Amino acid sequence: xxxxxTDALKGHNADYVEIRFEESEAxxxxxxSGSLEEVNRTYSSGGNIRALVKGRWGFxxxxxxxxxxxxxxxxVDEARLASGEGLGFPAAEPVVDIVTQEFERSLTDITLAAxxxxxxxxxxxxxxxxxxxxxxxxxxxxKRKVTFVNSEGSYIEQSxxxxxxxLTAIACQGNEVQQAGLSLGSNGDFSAIExxxxxxxxxxxxxxxxxxxxxxxxxxHTIILDPVLAGVFVHEAFGHLSEADFVYQNKQLYNIMTLGxxxxxxxxxxxxxxxxxxxxxxxxYDDEGVLATRTSLIQDGILVGRLHSRETAARIREKPTxxxxxxxxxxPPIVRMSNTFIEPGASCFKEMLEGIKEGVxxxxxxxxxxxxxxxxxxxxxxxxxxxGKLEEMLRPVVLTxxxxxxxxxxxxxxxxxxxxQGGGCGKAGQSPLPVSNGxxxxxIRHCLLGGAGGKxxx
Amino acid sequence: MEHFLDVIHSALKVxxxxxxxxxxxxxxxxxxxxxxxxxxxxxxxxxxxxRIFRGGKLGIAAASGSNNMETLLDMAVETSEFGDPTNFTFxxxxxxxxxxxxxxxxxxxxxxxxxxxxxxxxxxxxxYAPEILCDVEVTSGIDSICIVNSQRxxxxxxxxxxxxxxxxxxxxxxxxxxxxxxxxxCCLPASPDLIADRVxxxxxxxxxxxxxxxxLLPVIFTPRGVASTFLTPLSLxxxxxxxxxxxxxxxxxxxxxxxxxxxxxxxxxxxxxQVGSSPCDDEGVPSQCTPLIERGVVTxxxxxxxxxxxxxxxxxxxxxxxxxxxxxxxxxSLVIGEGDISFEAMVEGMEEGLVVEQLIGADQGxxxxxxxxxxxxxxxxxxxxxxxxRIKDTMISGNVYQILKQSLGxxxxxxxxxxxxxxxxxxxxxxxxxxx
Numbered sequence: 051x052x053x054x055x056t057d058a059l060k061g062h063n064a065d066y067v068e069i070r071f072e073e074s075e076a077x078x079x080x081x082x083s084g085s086l087e088e089v090n091r092t093y094s095s096g097g098n099i100r101a102l103v104k105g106r107w108g109f110x111x112x113x114x115x116x117x118x119x120x121x122x123x124x125x126v127d128e129a130r131l132a133s134g135e136g137l138g139f140p141a142a143e144p145v146v147d148i149v150t151q152e153f154e155r156s157l158t159d160i161t162l163a164a165x166x167x168x169x170x171x172x173x174x175x176x177x178x179x180x181x182x183x184x185x186x187x188x189x190x191x192x193k194r195k196v197t198f199v200n201s202e203g204s205y206i207e208q209s210x211x212x213x214x215x216x217l218t219a220i221a222c223q224g225n226e227v228q229q230a231g232l233s234l235g236s237n238g239d240f241s242a243i244e245x246x247x248x249x250x251x252x253x254x255x256x257x258x259x260x261x262x263x264x265x266x267x268x269x270x271h272t273i274i275l276d277p278v279l280a281g282v283f284v285h286e287a288f289g290h291l292s293e294a295d296f297v298y299q300n301k302q303l304y305n306i307m308t309l310g311x312x313x314x315x316x317x318x319x320x321x322x323x324x325x326x327x328x329x330x331x332x333x334x335y336d337d338e339g340v341l342a343t344r345t346s347l348i349q350d351g352i353l354v355g356r357l358h359s360r361e362t363a364a365r366i367r368e369k370p371t372x373x374x375x376x377x378x379x380x381x382p383p384i385v386r387m388s389n390t391f392i393e394p395g396a397s398c399f400k401e402m403l404e405g406i407k408e409g410v411x412x413x414x415x416x417x418x419x420x421x422x423x424x425x426x427x428x429x430x431x432x433x434x435x436x437x438g439k440l441e442e443m444l445r446p447v448v449l450t451x452x453x454x455x456x457x458x459x460x461x462x463x464x465x466x467x468x469x470x471q472g473g474g475c476g477k478a479g480q481s482p483l484p485v486s487n488g489x490x491x492x493x494i495r496h497c498l499l500g501g502a503g504g505k506x507x508x
Numbered sequence: 509m510e511h512f513l514d515v516i517h518s519a520l521k522v523x524x525x526x527x528x529x530x531x532x533x534x535x536x537x538x539x540x541x542x543x544x545x546x547x548x549x550x551x552x553x554x555x556x557x558x559r560i561f562r563g564g565k566l567g568i569a570a571a572s573g574s575n576n577m578e579t580l581l582d583m584a585v586e587t588s589e590f591g592d593p594t595n596f597t598f599x600x601x602x603x604x605x606x607x608x609x610x611x612x613x614x615x616x617x618x619x620x621x622x623x624x625x626x627x628x629x630x631x632x633x634x635x636y637a638p639e640i641l642c643d644v645e646v647t648s649g650i651d652s653i654c655i656v657n658s659q660r661x662x663x664x665x666x667x668x669x670x671x672x673x674x675x676x677x678x679x680x681x682x683x684x685x686x687x688x689x690x691x692x693x694c695c696l697p698a699s700p701d702l703i704a705d706r707v708x709x710x711x712x713x714x715x716x717x718x719x720x721x722x723x724l725l726p727v728i729f730t731p732r733g734v735a736s737t738f739l740t741p742l743s744l745x746x747x748x749x750x751x752x753x754x755x756x757x758x759x760x761x762x763x764x765x766x767x768x769x770x771x772x773x774x775x776x777x778x779x780x781x782q783v784g785s786s787p788c789d790d791e792g793v794p795s796q797c798t799p800l801i802e803r804g805v806v807t808x809x810x811x812x813x814x815x816x817x818x819x820x821x822x823x824x825x826x827x828x829x830x831x832x833x834x835x836x837x838x839x840x841s842l843v844i845g846e847g848d849i850s851f852e853a854m855v856e857g858m859e860e861g862l863v864v865e866q867l868i869g870a871d872q873g874x875x876x877x878x879x880x881x882x883x884x885x886x887x888x889x890x891x892x893x894x895x896x897x898r899i900k901d902t903m904i905s906g907n908v909y910q911i912l913k914q915s916l917g918x919x920x921x922x923x924x925x926x927x928x929x930x931x932x933x934x935x936x937x938x939x940x941x942x943x944x
Contacts, residue, residue: 094573426882
């Protein structure tokens with residue numbers, strides 16, 4: 051196959067051409083209430099070609115490996131049709147590598163029956179709890195082998211397994227419906243989703259107690275975010291703004307995101323790192339064959355870096371960071387995060403609480419979205435804080451604000467970093483991409499809360 | 509086709525019933541970024557899904573890019589071990605309604621012509637606002653669907669698709685103004701002017717930035733505002749599957765006055781040249797129009813074969829599949845009936861209130877209960893019967909069911925939003941507004 055790809059790329063009139071070919075096998079199990087709603091297996095193979103001519107792209111996706119040379123020619127023609135005055139990117143050293151991964155409990159060793167048995171155990175815990183009306187369990191795994199070849203001579207094979215599990219408990223009383231959930235995942239190790247029985251019990255209990263919880267009063271509050279929610283905050287509110295494809299041809303936004311600009315107090319440090327072993331957002335090479343890196347985004351409160359593809363790096367004259375990722379062969383790679391987090395600071399949770407006369411402690415996440423400067427995201431769990439003490443549980447809340455103002459309003463950063471593996475990121479129709487995000491506890495002054503939210507897309 | 513009959517034939521050696529669903533799509537999306545043509549794509553994808561009933565239990569497997577039907581059958585047999593025991597029969601040969609969903613001009617449109625559409629939209633918007641940065645997507649596509657089953661059921665059709673969408677951003681210092689609109693149907697649009705005009709109108713209204721205070725206010729939801737606030741919770745609440753589970757707030761409300769009696773809502777898969785239309789659904793059940801709310805009364809829910817069997821009713825022809833996913837009930841095209849008030853009259857009658865054009869984050873709320881809370885991405889303030897400017901840092905929240913129970917004003921001019929909802933503007937007398 052290597053020769054077939056390499057030959058098909060030869061002799062085209064383009065600045066750069068690549069082929070990415072994938073073979074994958076996926077399992078999906080969905081249980082809802084007592085019944086198994088879906089057990090689905092899929093096998094898929096397909097690939098795509100990307101061609102670059104004078105800064106413009108042609109892209110062709112296909113299922114079959116026949117007529118490969120013609121398909122490459124079509125991508126080059128498209129790029130020629132689109133091409134303008136733009137430039138390509140500097141040539142990179144070719145990479146030849148074959149990357150495989152070893153796991154203690156590899157997906158390949160787990161039968162469908164064993165997966166089903168584990169999910170049944172979790173399901174019966176939820177359904178056996180009081181006031182629970184129904185449950186939803188969504189499990190998916192994928193074994194994917196990606197082969198990458200480009201006109202610069204690179205040839206990379208990578209295996210990229212991924213496992214994601216979401217459990218939801220739905221409680222009902224009269225007309226009231228409330229839910230609580232748990233999201234987890236791993237980059238191929240099945241043991242990450244085993245032994246969760248205690249946590250599953252806890253979400254069922256929480257869904258039931260939300261039925262009688264009061265709403266928060268909408269408006270500005272001092273809030274403390276737990277590591278999970280703070281991780282979503284850093285991903286949604288800030289992380290997307292550091293994706294260089296948002297800024298490289300938008301002069302105004304580029305001016306806002308000028309390196310050296312102050313975004314927060316001295317204690318604020320934000321990192322994106324695809325090289326940490328064992329996290330869902332980790333990989334050795336991105337989908338352009340660039341070696342993954344650790345990128346400092348904010349250091350001592352100052353913007354020092356951003357995430358790049360080869361193209362955005364060339365345009366802004368910065369270094370590629372290996373953040374070009376595609377969800378599958380139907381899409382071209384675009385700039386994405388990997389594992390994004392706020393570095394731990396000096397405060398402990400108790401000290402943060404003590405500084406609050408009246409505020410809200412928000413935990414866990416149900417989703418979030420941004421439109422560049424504006425973000426909204428929802429917390430799954432919330433408690434009133436009065437005179438430095440945690441008090442009654444509240445209905446789920448939605449937080450919203452302007453990222454520039456909010457980052458500056460972080461006045462305390464905890465010492466208890468924790469990475470959340472349950473996320474899936476969506477951008478430009480490519481969702482859910484495996485990522486992780488994390489943070490220690492953080493405290494934010496003057497955050498706008500709305501009182502009615504609290505649940506993910508159903 | 510012959511090929512699929514062979515699969516059915518082999519499946520029947522180990523199973524009681526079998527069904528093959530195949531969708532082949534060809535799509536050409538063209539992307540403009542920051543006012544400039546950026547990328548041209550040509551995508552081809554074929555998905556085959558096999559469903560079998562084996563020992564009374566449903567098995568399902570899907571493949572793309574593979575011709576290996578043996579593997580597909582093996583996988584379906586494996587999943588059937590754990591499969592759902594719901595008892596239903598795949599539909600036999602049926603008469604399908606004549607639904608127009610193919611425009612041959614879409615098949616013939618060239619990449620150059622599509623680029624021209626994008627250029628025209630951008631030129632027209634830039635003429636009004638030279639500093640705007642537009643991302644435009646122009647997409648043409650053809651889907652061919654083939655369904656065959658062991659009960660001699662068979663359906664084949666080809667559908668065209670053309671979409672034009674624009675997002676325009678104006679950034680001044682750290683203030684960002686988001687505008688945008690889209691048009692999706694099975695035909696080529698007459699001209700790209702309509703969509704450009706709508707964006708220009710948004711820019712005109714958003715010219716001034718004004719403040720709003722935290723309180724209860726009347727709100728006019730424009731058609732796009734209606735879609736971003738109400739579409740997801742209503743689509744869920746009328747979904748037969750959600751009803752079956754006992755978590756739809758409308759579940760026990762069939763025949764009851766649940767909404768304002770001016771409100772009419774239906775689902776219709778037979779409308780000519782709409783993205784949600786087709787002669788039959790993804791299981792081969794004929795398409796139909798299903799009333800959901802009639803003068804405020806809940807009248808029907810939407811079902812596919814499996815959920816209908818469980819609910820002891822008939823499929824409404826609402827089975828949808830996304831890629832290789834399992835079949836599920838889903839809306840085709842939702843339509844909210846027109847009323848008799850013009851948008852202008854709604855604004856004129858408003859002493860103080862908001863016009864909401866686009867809400868973000870509303871679908872993160874407690875969708876089942878109908879509670880929502882969203883940030884107004886694009887919205888305007890009305891004072892003494894006039895739009896005075898754009899609002900920022902503002903959230904609106906409430907409960908979908910409580911809001912739609914209020915005495916509503918229903919606009920007299922409906923339009924399609926994203927090819928999925930046709931709605932007029934809605935005037936809601938009392939909505940909770942929070943602002944900095």
